Amino acid sequence: MSNAIANLLSSLTLEEKASLVAGADMWKTQEITRAGIPAIHMFDGTNGIRKPESTQEMGLFADNIPATCFPTGVALGSTWNVDLLHEIGIALGHESRSLDTQILLGPGVNMKRSPLGGRNFEYYSEDPILTGELGAAMVNGLQSTGVGASVKHFAGNNQETEKMISNSVVDERTLREIYLRAFEIIVKKANPWTMMCSYNQLNGTYTSEHEHLLKDILRDEWNYDGVLMSDWTAVYDRLKGIGVGLDLEMPGPAQYNAVRLVEAVRSGELDIEVLNESVRRILILIDRTTSASPADHGWNVEEHHALARRAAAESIVLLKNEKKILPLRVEHLKSLAIIGRKAKNPRYQGGGSARVTPTMLDVPLDEIAKVIDGRAELKFAEGYHDDNRVDDALIQESVRIAQESDQAVIFVGQPEGTESEGYDSDHIHLPPAQTKLIQAVSAVQPRCIVVLCNGTALTMQEWIGQVPAVIELWLAGQGSGSAIAKALFGLANPSGKLSETFPVKLSDNPSYLTFGDGNHQAVYSEGIFTGYRYYDKKEIEPLFPFGHGLSYTTFEYKGMDVRTDGDVTTVQCEVQNTGEVYGKEVVQLYIHDEVSKLIRPLKELKGFTKLSLQPGETKTATFTLETRDFSYFDPKRKAWIAETGFFTIMVGSSSRDIRLSTRVNMDFGPLPEAGLGKYSLVGEWMSFSPSSKRVLLQFIDGMNAQITDKIHIDDKSMAFLGDFPLIKLIQLYGQEMLGEQSPDTIVQELIASVDKIQPRIPAEI
Numbered sequence: 056m057s058n059a060i061a062n063l064l065s066s067l068t069l070e071e072k073a074s075l076v077a078g079a080d081m082w083k084t085q086e087i088t089r090a091g092i093p094a095i096h097m098f099d100g101t102n103g104i105r106k107p108e109s110t111q112e113m114g115l116f117a118d119n120i121p122a123t124c125f126p127t128g129v130a131l132g133s134t135w136n137v138d139l140l141h142e143i144g145i146a147l148g149h150e151s152r153s154l155d156t157q158i159l160l161g162p163g164v165n166m167k168r169s170p171l172g173g174r175n176f177e178y179y180s181e182d183p184i185l186t187g188e189l190g191a192a193m194v195n196g197l198q199s200t201g202v203g204a205s206v207k208h209f210a211g212n213n214q215e216t217e218k219m220i221s222n223s224v225v226d227e228r229t230l231r232e233i234y235l236r237a238f239e240i241i242v243k244k245a246n247p248w249t250m251m252c253s254y255n256q257l258n259g260t261y262t263s264e265h266e267h268l269l270k271d272i273l274r275d276e277w278n279y280d281g282v283l284m285s286d287w288t289a290v291y292d293r294l295k296g297i298g299v300g301l302d303l304e305m306p307g308p309a310q311y312n313a314v315r316l317v318e319a320v321r322s323g324e325l326d327i328e329v330l331n332e333s334v335r336r337i338l339i340l341i342d343r344t345t346s347a348s349p350a351d352h353g354w355n356v357e358e359h360h361a362l363a364r365r366a367a368a369e370s371i372v373l374l375k376n377e378k379k380i381l382p383l384r385v386e387h388l389k390s391l392a393i394i395g396r397k398a399k400n401p402r403y404q405g406g407g408s409a410r411v412t413p414t415m416l417d418v419p420l421d422e423i424a425k426v427i428d429g430r431a432e433l434k435f436a437e438g439y440h441d442d443n444r445v446d447d448a449l450i451q452e453s454v455r456i457a458q459e460s461d462q463a464v465i466f467v468g469q470p471e472g473t474e475s476e477g478y479d480s481d482h483i484h485l486p487p488a489q490t491k492l493i494q495a496v497s498a499v500q501p502r503c504i505v506v507l508c509n510g511t512a513l514t515m516q517e518w519i520g521q522v523p524a525v526i527e528l529w530l531a532g533q534g535s536g537s538a539i540a541k542a543l544f545g546l547a548n549p550s551g552k553l554s555e556t557f558p559v560k561l562s563d564n565p566s567y568l569t570f571g572d573g574n575h576q577a578v579y580s581e582g583i584f585t586g587y588r589y590y591d592k593k594e595i596e597p598l599f600p601f602g603h604g605l606s607y608t609t610f611e612y613k614g615m616d617v618r619t620d621g622d623v624t625t626v627q628c629e630v631q632n633t634g635e636v637y638g639k640e641v642v643q644l645y646i647h648d649e650v651s652k653l654i655r656p657l658k659e660l661k662g663f664t665k666l667s668l669q670p671g672e673t674k675t676a677t678f679t680l681e682t683r684d685f686s687y688f689d690p691k692r693k694a695w696i697a698e699t700g701f702f703t704i705m706v707g708s709s710s711r712d713i714r715l716s717t718r719v720n721m722d723f724g725p726l727p728e729a730g731l732g733k734y735s736l737v738g739e740w741m742s743f744s745p746s747s748k749r750v751l752l753q754f755i756d757g758m759n760a761q762i763t764d765k766i767h768i769d770d771k772s773m774a775f776l777g778d779f780p781l782i783k784l785i786q787l788y789g790q791e792m793l794g795e796q797s798p799d800t801i802v803q804e805l806i807a808s809v810d811k812i813q814p815r816i817p818a819e820i
Contacts, residue, residue, distance in 0.1 A: 059342075060335065060338050060339060060342065063090060063091075063092070063338060064331060064334060064335055064338060066090060067087070067090060067334070069317055069320060069321075069327075070313070070317055071087055071090070072330055072331070072334045073313040073314075073316040073317050073320075073330070074087070074308070074313050075087070075092070075334050075337055075338075076297065076302060076303060076304060076313075076316070076330070076333050076334065076337065077303065077304040077305070077307035077308055077309040077312060077313060078303070078304065078305045078306045078307030078308065078309070079094055079307050079308055080110050080111055080306060080307060080308070081107075081110055081111060081112065081113060081287075081306045082096055082097055082098055082106075082107070082110040082306070083095060083096045083097070083110050084097075084303070084307075084337070084341070085307065085308070092338070092341060093341065093345055095157035095158060095340070095341055095344050095345065096110065096155055096156050096157055096158070097156065097157065097158035097159070097160055097205065097305075098151075098154075098156050098158075098159065098160060099160045099161070099408040099409065100147060100151070100156075100159035100160055100161045101127070101128055101160075101161035101162055101163050101177050101409045102124065102125045102126060102127050102128060102131065102161075102177075102404070102409060102411065102532065103122050103123055103124045103125050103147070103150075103411035103413075103532070104120075104122040104147065104150055104151060104154055104156060104159065104411065105119050105122075105408065105409070105410060105411050105412075106119055106120045106122065106154050106156060107119050107120070108120065115407065115408065115410070118412045119411075119412045120154060120412065121412045121413065121414045122150050122154065122411055122412065122413075122414065123146065123150060123356075123359040123360065123362075123363055123411075123413070123414055123532075123533065124363065124403065124404055124411040124412075124413040124414075124416075124532045124533040125143055125146075125147070125362075125363050125366055125532045125533075126363070126366050126367050126370050126529065126530070126531040126532040126534075126535070127176045127177060127404055127405060127409065127510060127529065127530040127531070127532065128162065128163060128176060128177045128178045128179050129175060129176045129177075129178065129179070129510050129511065129529050129530065129554070129555075130366075130367065130370035130529035130530060130531040130532070130551075131143070131179060131189065131193075131366065131370060132178070132179030132180045132185065132186070132189060132554035132555075133370045133371075133372055133527075133529065133551040133552060133553060133554050133604070134366065134369045134370045134550075134551060134665075135185065135189075135551075135552050135554070135641040135663055135665055136369060136665050137188055137189060137191075137192040138192070139365075139366055139369060140189050140190075140192040140193045140196065141192040141193070141195060141196035142196060142362065143193065143196065143362065143366060144192065144193040144194065144195065144196020144197035144198075144199075145196040145197070145199060145200055146354075146359050146362055147159060147196075147197055147202075148196065148197045148198070148199065148200025148201070148202040149200055149351050149354045150354050150359070151197075151200070151202040152200060152201065152202060152351040153351040153352065153353050153354050156202065157202060157203060157344035157345065158202070158203045158204075158205055158248070158249055158340075158344065159197060159202055159203070159204060159205065160205045160207065160251065160408075161193075161204065161205065161206075161207065162179075162189075162190050162193050162194070162204070162206060162207075163177045163178050163207050163208065163409075164178065164179065164186050164187070164190045164206060164207070164237045164238060164241065165178050165207075165208055165210075165212055165213055165234075166178070166180075166181060166182075166183060166186065166213060166233055166234055166237070166585065167180065167181040167213075167511070167555050167586070168181075168213040168214070168566050168570065168579070168585060169213070169214070169479075169564055169566040169567075169570040169571070170480075170483045170511045170512040170513075170555070170558070170561070170564060171214075171479045171480045171481065171482075171483065171511075171561075171570055171571060172213060172214055172215065172479055172480075172511065173214075173215035173407075173474060173475055173476060173477065173478050173479045173480065174215060174405070174407070174409075174475075174476050175474070175510055175511040175555075176404075176405040176409075176474050176510025176511060176529075176530050177405065177409050177476075179554060180554035180555060181554065181555040181556065181585060181586030181587070181601065182554070182586060182587075182601065182660050183232070183233055183234075183236035183237040183240075184236070184237075184240070184659075184660045184661060184662075185554055185660060185663065186237035187236060187237035187238075187239070187240025187241055187244075188240065188244075188663075190206065190237060190240070190241045190245075191240055191241045191244035191245040192245075194206065194241055194245035194247050195244070195245045198245070198247070198248060201343075201344065202344065203247070203248030203249055203340065203343065203344055204245075204247045204248060204249065205247070205248075205249040205250060205251045205284065206238065206241050206242075206247045206249075206250045206251070207250070207251035207253070207286070208251055208252070208253035208254075208286060209238055209250055209251065209252050209253060209262065209268070209273070209283075210230070210234055210235055210238060210252075210253060210257065210262060210268060211223035211225055211230070211234055211253065211255055211257045211262065211577075212253035212254065212255050212262075213234070213577070214479055214570065214571050214577055215476065215477055215478050215479045216478070216479050216571040216573060217573060217575055218253075218254050218255055219254040219255070219288075219289075220254075220255075220256070220575055221255050221256065221575050221576060221577050222255065222256040222257075222258070222259060222575060222576045222577065223255050223256065223257050223258070223577045223579065224258060224576060224577065224578045224579060225257065225258065225579045226579070226582060226690065227688070227690040227693075228582070228583060228653075228687070228688045228689070228690050229579055229582045229583050230257075231688035231695075232583050232687065232688050233583055233585055235272065238250075238273075239277060242273070242277045242279050243277065246279075246281065247281055248281050248282065248340055248343060248344070249281055249282040249283070249284055249303075249340065250273070250279070250281060250282075250283050250284070251283075251284050251285070251286055252265075252269070252283060252284070252285055252286060252289060252301060253286055253289065254286050254289045255577075261289075261291045261292075262289075263285050263286075263289050263290050263291060263296045263301050264291060264292050264295035264296045264298075264299060264301065265299065266298075266299045269283060269299045269300045269301060270299045270300050273300070274300050280336065281336065281340070282302045282303055282336045282337055282340045283300055283301050283302050283303070284301075284302065284303035284304075284305055285301060285303065285304050285305055286305075287305055287306055288306070290304045290309070290312070293309075293312040293315060293316065294315065294316070294319055294324065294325060297316070297325070297329060297330065297333055298325070298329060300332075300333075301333075302333040302336050302337055303333075303337060316330060356414050356415070359414070360414065360415055360533065360534060361534075363532050363533050363534035364417070364534030364537045364538055365534070366531075366532070366534070367531035367532055367534045367535045367537070367538035367539075368534075368537075368538035368541055368542060368547040369550055369551060369639075370529055370531050370538075370551045371526060371527065371528055371529075371531070371538060371539065371542050371547075371549045371550075371551050372526070372527040372529075372549065372551035372552065372553055372603070372604045373524075373526055373527075373542075373549040373551075373604060373605040373606065373607075374525040374526065374527050374557075374599055374603070374604075374605070375519070375522075375523070375524055375525040375605070376523070376524050376605050377523040377524065378523060380462075380502060380504065380523045380524045381504060381524050381526075381543065381545075381607070382542075382543060382544055382545030382607055383462065383504075383543050383544050383545070384544075384545075385426070385427055385428075385430050385431060385544060386430070387461075388427075388430075388431040388461050388462065389431055389432065389461055390431055390432040390433075390434060390459065390460040390461055391423075391427065391431055391432070391433055391434070391460055391461065391462055391463075391464070392434045392435075392436070392453075392456040392457045392459070392460035392462070392463040392464070392500070393419075393420055393423060393433065393434070393435045393436075393463075393464050393466070394435070394436045394438045394453045394456070394457065394463055394464065394465045394466070394492070394496060395436075395437075395438040395439065395465050395466030395467055395489075395492070395506075396437050396438060396439060396440075396441065396466075397419075397466040397467065397468055397506075397508050398418075398419045398420045398423075398435070398464075398466040398506075399418065399419075399420045399435065399437075400441075401416070401417075401418060401419055401508065401535060401536055402468055402469075402471055402508045402530065403416070403508075403530055403531060403532055403533060403535045403536075404530050404532065405474045405475055405476075405510050405530055406471075406472055406474065406475030406476065406477075407475045407476025407477055408476055409476065413532075413533035414533070415533060416533045416536070417533065417534055417535065417536030417537040417538075418536045419466060419506075419535070419536040419539050419540060420435060420536075421536065422536045422537045422539070422540035422541075423464075423540045423543065425540070426540050426541070426543075426544050426546065431461075432460075434456040434459070434460055435456075436449070436452045436453040436455075436456050437449050437452070437453075438450070438453045438465070438466075438467075438489075438492050439467075439486070439488040439489055439492055440488070441470070441471070442470075443470050443486035443487075443488045443489065444488060445487060445488045445491060446488065449492075450488075450491060450492050450495050451495075453465075453492060453495070453496055454495050454496055454498075454499055457496045457499055457500035457503065458499045458500060460500070461502065462500070462502040462503065462504070463496055463500045463502070463503040463504070464503070464504045464506060464543065465492065465493055465496055465503060465504070465505050465506065466506045466508065467485055467489040467492070467493065467505060467506070467507060467508070468485070468489075468507055468508030468509045468528075469485070469486075469508075469509045469510070469513075470486060474509070474510040474511065474530075479570075479571045480511075482561065483511065483512060483513050483514050483558075483561050484513065484514045484515075484517070485513065485515075485518075490517050490518055493505060493518040493521070493522065494517070494518055494521060497518070497521040497522050498521070501523070502523070503522055503523070503524075504522070504523070504524040504525070504526065504543070505518075505522050505524070505525045505526070506525075506526045506528050506539060506543075507525065507526065507527050507528060507529075508528050508529070508530065508535075509527075509529065509530070510529065510530045511555070512555055512556065512557040512558065513557065514557075514558065514559065514560055514561060514598065515557075515598060516559060516560065516598070519598070526539070526542065526543075526549070527551070527553075545607060545636070548606055548607045548608065548636060548637060548638045548639070549604065549605065549606060549607070550604070550606065550638060550639035550640070550641070550665070551604050552602050552603060552604035552641045552643075552709065553599055553600070553601055553602060553603045553604060553709075554601070555586060555601065556586050556587050556590055556597045556599070556600060556601045557597055557598040557599040557600075558590075558595075558597055558598060559596070559597065559598045563590070563595055563597070565581035565584055565585060565586075565589035566579075566581055566585070568580070569581075583655075583656065584656065586601060587600060587601035587602075587658065587710045588656035588657075588658070588659070591656060591657040591658055591710070592656060592657055597711075600709050600710050600711035600712075601660075601709065601710040601711075602641070602643050602660075602707075602708070602709035602710045602711075602712075603709040603710075603711070603712070604641070604709070606634075606638045606639075606640070607634070607636050607638065608632055608633075608634025608635065608636045608637070608638040608668075608670070609632075609633045609634040610630055610631065610632060610633065610634075610638070610640045610668070610708065611630070611631045611633045612628055612629070612630055612642075612706060612707070612708075612714035612715050613628065613629050613630075613631070613715070614627075614628055614629045615627070615628040615706065615715040615716075615717055616628070617704055617717055617719055619719070619721070622681055622682050623679060623680070623681060624679070624680040624681075624684075624719070624721075625677065625678070625679055625680075626644060626662075626677070626678040626679075626680065626704055626706070627675055627676065627677050627678070628642070628675070628676050628706050628715055629673050629674070629675055629676075630642055630666055630668065630673065630674055630675075630676055631668070631671070631672070631673040632668035632669060632670055632671060632672050632673075633671075634670060635670050636670060637667075637668070637669050637670065638667075638668060639665055639666065639667050639668070640665070640666050640668065640708065641663055641664070641665050641708075642663065642664050642665075642666060642676040642706055642707075642708075643660060643662075643663045643706065643707055643708070643709065643710070644660070644661050644662040644663065644678045644680075644704065644705070644706050645658040645659060645660055645661065645704075645705045645706075645707070645710065645713070646658070646659055646661050646680075646684065646685065646702050646703065646704055646705070647659070647702060647703040647705070648685070648687075648698065648700070648702055649700060649701040649702065649703060649718075650698075650700050650701065651687065651698055651700075652689075652698065652726075653687055653689065655687055658705065658710055660710075661678070661680060661684045662678040662679075662680070662684075664676050664677070664678070676706070678706075680704075682697050682723060683695060683697075685697040685702060685721060685723070691730075692726075692727060692730075694727065696726060696727070697721070697723040698723065698726065699721060699722050699723045699724065699725075700720070700721065701718055701719070701720050701721075702718070702719055702721055703716055703717070703718055703719075704716065704717055704718075704719060731743060731747060731806050731809060732806075733780075733782060733799065733802055733803075734780040734782060735780065735781060736777065736778055736779060736780055736781070737751070737768075737773070737776050737777055737778075737779050737780075737781055737784055738773065738777035738778060740781055741768075741773070741777070743809075744809070746809050747809045750805055750808045750809050751768075751781070751805070752768060754801075754805055755768055758785075758788070758789050758792055761789075761791060761792040762788060762789060762791045762792055763791065764788060766784070766788055781802060781805075782798050782799065782801075782802050785798040785801060785802070786798050
């Protein structure tokens with residue numbers, strides 16, 4: 056802490072300190088004029104700034120101050136491009152500074168547990184490594200401009216149903232490997248100036264007052280020293296929250312809690328140093344965000360729109376392209392039918408706090424007309440209504456123009472308002488009116504292409520077999536109209552890859568039985584087997600796998616090389632563009648632990664890189680793996696564990712398209728001892744160490760001398776007794792011996808005997 060911050064902190068009254076740990080209104084912090092402390096402003100901003108006209112307004116259901124609407128999180132996730140995310144972060148920073156915004160409330164980095172999640176369109180991926188790397192790039196870009204990020208929602212917030220009161224029940228291993236990993240990567244690689252806790256409970260405690268989450272993990276283990284703020288109204292007990300490191304309550308002024316804090320300090324219930332720590336972090340944040348160069352005066356709207364177009368183009372995923380029907384060739388077309396309201400009234404973003412008022416908007420139909428430039432006849436039909444009621448007349452009109460044209464492009468997707476903050480979906484299929492439209496058009500026009508405008512995975516089994524090409528446009532922001540026009544005609548080569556699995560049917564999803572059941576509880580019974588990890592392990596064929604995405608060119612992988620030097624393993628392979636056009640390829644690296652003490656996925660993404668390749672050009676993809684990349688979280692040892700043994704390292708074009716693999720023998724040394732606890736099993740006592748085995752056998756001999764029904768420890772009996780907790784074995788066989796002595800006491804004495812020989816890490820009881 057600088058002398059200036061220390062002096063400022065010491066000059067504040069108790070009441071002023073209490074006021075600083077809550078907002079002044081909906082969107083800004085408290086100003087203390089006497090002390091020269093300015094207010095700072097914060098606004099929503101996962102893919103663009105959503106700034107209302109007044110800081111007294113939420114602005115959720117009205118247009119706000121215009122800003123660039125970049126592609127939503129689902130689209131940005133599909134770019135797999137950290138450099139692009141960094142560039143967008145810089146652009147968001149310049150717009151923030153121009154709009155007097157010191158903190159941008161984003162990115163959102165929650166995992167996609169189910170395709171039904173209402174805010175899935177805001178989030179990057181079902182995979183924590185991809186999410187973490189993209190999120191870190193975004194944060195680093197944003198904060199390089201002097202604007203702070205607020206990484207959210209920490210943690211276990213993976214549904215909208217009852218999210219303000221629901222209890223996410225997640226085991227420690229799953230929490231660490233899946234739901235906290237992206238946050239950890241961002242904290243360690245980007246040091247976000249603020250983080251935002253979520254509304255929900257985590258294993259019975261609200262996250263805004265969760266000591267294990269906020270203090271043990273975030274503050275102590277990850278060494279995070281930025282400001283931790285609440286989601287809006289997510290404070291349930293202010294004293295508990297500030298006690299575990301929740302610095303800023305939003306919105307404010309929350310005077311009732313300020314009074315409570317003052318009273319708690321004066322009564323001794325709250326240590327003044329705890330309050331001082333939160334105030335110190337807030338003062339540092341204010342200094343960071345106000346001491347940069349003067350605020351920008353506007354931004355180049357055209358340049359940022361061009362960036363939004365480029366990002367949208369790179370997010371497009373070519374899902375299917377039979378007989379190379381794409382790209383379209385204007386010189387080969389006499390007429391083209393464009394069908395579907397979304398071509399004329401595009402859906403380019405989701406609802407809720409991520410809804411941005413764009414500076415401009417590309418319309419797909421208009422952009423396609425620009426590309427054709429009068430060289431072919433362009434026909435349009437609405438296809439369906441906004442409310443998606445089935446209208447046979449609209450379908451027949453679409454069929455007619457499709458029959459009259461050389462090819463047809465059908466724009467479809469989820470209706471406006473179906474993907475939003477505040478509620479989850481109950482299905483992932485297209486509306487019946489759109490399904491019937493595709494079926495009718497494809498029946499008369501075999502050369503038809505479907506363009507999807509949606510924010511989450513969709514099922515397509517009712518129609519995908521009838522169409523030769525499908526393009527996933529996502530909700531790709533204000534530049535999506537230009538992007539899809541260029542992709543259709545080959546002026547941009549699709550290079551997006553799916554950042555989430557598309558199932559054949561909703562019930563294939565691992566969270567299907569428990570997601571959003573409305574009982575105030577979300578039980579993560581699938582554990583670590585989310586997304587592709589589950590589909591691989593269960594041998595379920597998805598509609599489109601994680602990492603999938605086609606191109607107008609082809610890529611060959613060759614020459615895989617793996618070298619280990621100390622704790623670092625370097626993996627390299629060559630990738631060549633073997634086609635006739637320029638393209639980009641996302642090279643994905645997965646590992647598989649062949650033998651493990653704990654169950655592990657068949658594949659885990661550990662690295663990726665995006666290569667730009669001219670026809671015939673070859674480049675080398677290089678990945679660096681460290682011990683952590685080979686590790687799993689062991690809840691018994693409360694640590695990340697890498698086991699010595701054989702691993703398969705794979706590189707490929709998707710999780711189901713592995714091009715190269717090699718088997719390596721990794722030596723990480725002996726495992727750290729896990730320790731023995733109250734409920735440790737007899738088998739664990741026998742295998743833990745020579746000393747624990749000796750102590751157990753000596754105890755059994757002593758107990759046998761005092762009981763009638765003797766215990767025999769041999770291979771045959773261990774098949775039955777090995778999974779008995781020792782304490783239960785004592786209760787079952789040792790009643791004659793126990794008398795008034797507690798079996799708990801006996802077990803603790805035995806553990807102490809082992810520890811005297813060699814101290815161990817205590818096990819979790």
